[in-house]
Amino acid sequence: MGEVKKLKTRGEIEAKYKWNVEKMYLTDEVWEEDFKKLQQIAPRLGEYKGKLNEAKTLLEYLNNYVEVLSLFEDLAVYAHLRGDEDTANSKYQIMKDKISTYGAEFSAITSFFIPEVLKMKENQIKKLIDQEGGLKLYELFLEQIMEKKPHVLSEEEEKILASVSDCLSAPGNIFGMLTNADMTFPVIRDEEGNEVELTEGNYSVFIRSKDRRVRKEAFEALFGTYEKFKNTVATTYTASHKNFIFKAKTRKYNSALESSLKPDKIPVEVYHNVVDTINKNLTSLHRYVDIKKRLLGLEEIHMYDLYVSVIDAPEFNVEYEDGVILCEKALEPLGTEYLDIFREGIEEGWIDVYENKGKRGGAYSSGSYNSMPYVLLNYNNQVNDVSTLAHEMGHSIHSYYARKNQPYIYADYVLFCAEVASTTNECLLMDYLIKSEKDKARRLFLINQQLEGIRTTVFRQTMFAEFELLTHEKMEKGESLSSEELCKIYHDLNEKYFGKSMVVDKGIDMEWSRIPHFYRDFYVYQYVTGFAAANSFSQIILNGTEEDVEKYKGFLKAGGSDYPINILKNAGVDMTTPKPLEDTIRRFDELLDMLEKELAQ
Incomplete structure (x- = not known):
């Protein structure tokens, strides 16, 4: 009988296959120092409340806001990258919780900003920009805020809407609870005739089965179960619509569709x-x-x-190094500069390549404005893994270009x-x-x-x-x-x-x-x-x-x-x-x- 292949621990993975997170923070102690710094400087933003109608003060606030938000982003990205390396490592889960909790506090400190800007008239904003040249940088940013003005309510109405936000999100939460926690599916027979309990997770395997009996059984079992709850799910679905339509009307949009698309x-x-x-x-x-x-x-x-x-x-069976070569050849039409950035990412430690014990599954691109754009993979030598490498590096090189060519305030791209x-x-x-x-x-x-x-x-x-x-x-x-x-x-x-x-x-x-x-x-x-x-x-x-x-x-x-x-x-x-x-x-x-x-x- 062959030896069981065990998943490697984080320490057993070669350094060349791990992302270089130390480039962000050499030690966790340095991260803790920056976290203390954030706690000291973020509350100062609240001191600008009620003073943003002066050009110099508005510029000062925006510059300080960018500095604080950038620091917050560095701290949050480092914590989540470290946390995803090994989800069983409680130290990094605590760090993630710390910065996440402080995120809510930071939002509260800066919550006055948009309502205060929206109290101004458009020509007043233009006048402030004319008075203070530094505000030219923030012109589009302020314009995008002002475009929300027809759809922003009075301070009292906004408070009411905010206070019922949990209630308005209830249909989606109920749907999630019903389908993820309470709903169970029947037992079906697999290709060998073994009885297997159907789940949302294994349905995708059975519906692709070469055995037609298996995929028919899975199909009928899954949707037959949903049919038993059809009135409940119809209620959550239509209630979610009603809530969205209510918010769209309340914010004076012509339709629910417009309320979704117009902000962008x-x-x-x-x-x-x-x-x-x-x-x-x-x-x-x-x-x-x-x-x-x-x-x-x-x-x-x-x-x-x-x-x-x-x-x-x-x-x-495409080894990682061979997958990299395939991507390079495929991306050649993008030119030398693009390929040089791709190779820089491979060589400089953007990518965390292989699965290890406790590592988060899936794949993503991350990073802050100041860091390299990191990529998480769980590479397993399949052609789909090569495709995932190309995909996530597409995200990361997009971020790399944007951060190199745009100021912080415009570096992020929308959905x-x-x-x-x-x-x-x-x-x-x-x-x-x-x-x-x-x-x-x-x-x-x-x-x-x-x-x-x-x-x-x-x-x-x-x-x-x-x-x-x-x-x-x-x-x-x-x-x-x-x-x-x-x-x-x-x-x-x-x-x-x-x-x-x-x-x-x-x-x-x-x-x-x-x-x-x-x-x-x-x-x-x-x-x-x-x-x-x-x-x-x-x-x-x-x-x-x-x-x-x-x-x-x-x-x-x-x-x-x-x-x-x-x-x-x-x-x-x-x-x-x-x-x-x-x-x-x-x-x-x-x-x-x-x-x-x-x-x-």
Whole structure:
């Protein structure tokens, strides 16, 4: 019997595979000194209350605020990075709690700032900027605050709204408790006939099973359980809508959709454009369903057949160093400067590569304005791990460029832009891997991987976005939505999106009830816009000129120095038009052509 392979402890991982967090704080004692400093200087910001109508004082406050916030960010990032290295290390969990708790105190100290600025008139702010040249730096920052003015209530009304915030978030909390803690699923039989309790976690494994009986059982067991709670979940879902609509009306927005998009100056037409453009191109998804049905050899294709792969996964064993080389080759079209930054990240200790005992799972990009942009991985020698490396380095190099080229106040990019650079890197990597892979089985697998990525990220999330739009609009008109009505809306959408070849099983009618993102109103469409923008950028980078690449790097350098639609447009992708989405559909069709051609040979 072979020896059980044990997970390494943190100390057993080679230093070259660990991030260089010491670059932030050489010792924990230095961190503690900075924490004491924060406690000393942060309260001084409160002394500016009631004095911000003088140009010199306003500038002084803003400069001090940036200094304190930057220090807070350094402390918070270091604590969470150290805490994620080994979640069982209580010392770093205490440090995380310390800085998190102080974060609430810091927010309270500075809570006077925005209300005080909003009491001023627009011409008063402009006058202050004219009087004090240093305020020019903060002009956009102050403009973005002033744009909230029509939607900010009186001080007393804001207090009332704040006092009921816990109540207003109750539907999402109840949904979370019901689905994560109280709801249990039946026992099903796996491929070997063993009885296994179904969970939300293992459902994703069973629904991909090659054994059709297993995936059907899992599908029916999962959605059959949700159906038993359909009235409760319909109540939490509609209550969440009511709360969001109430807040939108209270803040004097024209609609719930506008209240979600306007703060980032995203026109509501962008949302409608996503839904309309995908609806006009659903024949591509219908073709996908027909091809999948044929390749699986099915007389009827059901909803529980959607996630099983038509291509068997070949063996991949890509060592980390080889994964780095693959990323470098794929990212070559971005030019020498970009590659030099990528290599700097590898060599200077941006990345924490391998899993160790107690290390947080998953992957992310982090860092503060003053630090290197850190990357957490749990690299396991699979092709998906190479893709994750490219993705997270996309985030980190975006942050690197933004922090090098923007002052602190504009270095962060908003959610609408956040996934674009990372997904652009993924698109470039997949394009390179598909073109350079000589093994037919692996090439087919890679083509299918990207097809599935577009199906789930673009088509599926658009269907979610359309469902959200329909249900919000109905409730804004005063219509009440029962569980039966919600199920009918969702069923009809599935029929429209997947076409006549798909048997839309009754179970799928309940899928809306298990989507936690629906409790973050009008959030999911950004997966679609992010992917579409990234696909467009990858095609521009591969087929364009050096000038096009420089414009893309301009997007990376921009951070949050303008509104997201403008930043993307300046770099060559206009999300107010259908083109980026149409380009994505074109890529989907190309991949379907590749798949059929490969299989025909």
